[in-house]
Amino acid sequence: MALKQSIRVEVRERTDASEVRRQAMQTARALGFGEEREGRVALLATELAGNLFKHAGGGEVLLRIVEEEASPGIELLGLDRGPGMKDVGGCLRDGFSTAGTPGTGLGAMRRLSDQFDLHTHPGKGTAVLLRVFRKRPPRAGSFQAGAVCLPVAEEPVGGDAWAVAVSGSRGRLIVVDGLGHGPLAAEAADAVLRAFWRGPFLDLEELFAFLHEASRHGRGAACSVGEMDLGAERIRFAGVGNVAGMVVHLDGEKRWMPRAGTLGAEKVRPGVQEVPWTPGTMLLLHSDGLTSRWSLDQYPGLTRRHPALQAGVLYRDWARGTDDVTVAALKADQEEDGP
Known part of the structure; x- marks a missing residue:
């Protein structure tokens, strides 16, 4: 996508x-x-x-x-x-x-x-x-994804970026926060995404080493990657910097914090974390343009809606307004309740 x-x-x-x-x-x-x-x-x-x-x-x-x-x-x-x-x-x-x-x-x-x-x-x-x-509506795939990605008000472009890669029953969500704001931060984030697309399903530790090398000639960036593997029934997370992660499932919410560091500045092992995947589980990543004081428990029924709505509601209510902001969500494409 x-x-x-x-x-x-x-x-x-x-x-x-x-x-x-x-x-x-x-x-x-x-x-x-x-x-x-x-x-x-x-x-x-x-x-x-x-x-x-x-x-x-x-x-x-x-x-x-x-x-x-x-x-x-x-x-x-x-x-x-x-x-x-x-x-x-x-x-x-x-x-x-x-x-x-x-x-x-x-x-x-x-x-x-x-x-x-x-x-x-x-x-x-x-x-x-x-x-x-532009043409006929797409058929349902393995995953649904949605995001809000906006620059801070005074900048023409933002230093945040995101993407989703899908291969069969595996989906990977990446959110990048280039250091600072404006065009130079956008260039730093774009460098990470270009490297990501050259090997989106590399082993997570190997992927972050590759992303670090790709960031060495720019400002550097924070980055987190979450993977939803429906075949292996697991969700994995790895990150360096300030892009936080969360898994929302029937039993509650689990927040994931990335390792301290900056891609391109110092090589940091991201520390891969893992939890089981169950139907209805959602993966969410966000930059520090969103506060961390929220819980989806405050929004009954929102986890059953399209990930774009989840990202939009969290942005609407919890964006700081003083920084670039990205909220991105991924879940398996299953039958939804009608609105």
């Missing part, structure tokens, strides 16, 4: 929907969407931003490019801290409205999207995920 940093558009006024639509259509054209698919993207962007303003008084839309089965697509993630929904099923029916409007919002968005999911919590807000692909 090719994964990109997100574009953030804040929605404070009704007219902000036009900027969300502009960004979405510009991306669709760059990806070679046809007229009908581009029209879908425009309508979805407008409806999503309009709903944020009408029902929550505002919020933000995160847009990024996704790629599954070599078919590029656009992801729109709407986040708000509004009142939430008491009747999700009712809100998804066409014609249902709590704002005195025609009520075509969520129902139309679900119909027009290739992938749709949402999470809502009364009193805390709502997160809505929409994806449209």
Whole structure:
């Protein structure tokens, strides 16, 4: 899967929907969407931003490019801290409205999207995920992945990066935090990702030695890698620096802290850690742009939703706002409860 940093558009006024639509259509054209698919993207962007303003008084839309089965697509993630929904099923029916409007919002968005999911919590807000692909929707694979990856506000690019590699029943999630901010930090993170793609399924100790060598001519970086192996029924984690990890399963949460150090500065053995994998288990990595005071126990039902929603909700509520931030999640692609 090719994964990109997100574009953030804040929605404070009704007219902000036009900027969300502009960004979405510009991306669709760059990806070679046809007229009908581009029209879908425009309508979805407008409806999503309009709903944020009408029902929550505002919020933000995160847009990024996704790629599954070599078919590029656009992801729109709407986040708000509004009142939430008491009747999700009712809100998804066409014609249902709590704002005195025609009520075509969520129902139309679900119909027009290739992938749709949402999470809502009364009193805390709502997160809505929409994806449209250039061609037909991709088939279900072994894994689902999602992320929020954003630069600190004053920088044009961020020093964080992430990716997912999949080989059969194995999935590896990597999050990199280049030292500092801005273009030089982005170059440091890109150097690590380029090295990762040259051997994404190397033994974890060997992989980190390789990533260290690739980082020696730049600023250096922090990095963590998590692996979900469905065949061996295990999850493994290794890291150097400040990118934290967590496994969420039926019995609770386990936090993983990486070894102290910096790739490119000093060679550090990452210290591979392992726990059993069971159905429903989720792997999550995040840079230090996210605080560590949260627990998914605070969000009933969120672990059953798409990983992009998990990343979005944690970003919405726990981003520091003073640093680049990345939250990335991975889980086995199993049947989900309907939103």
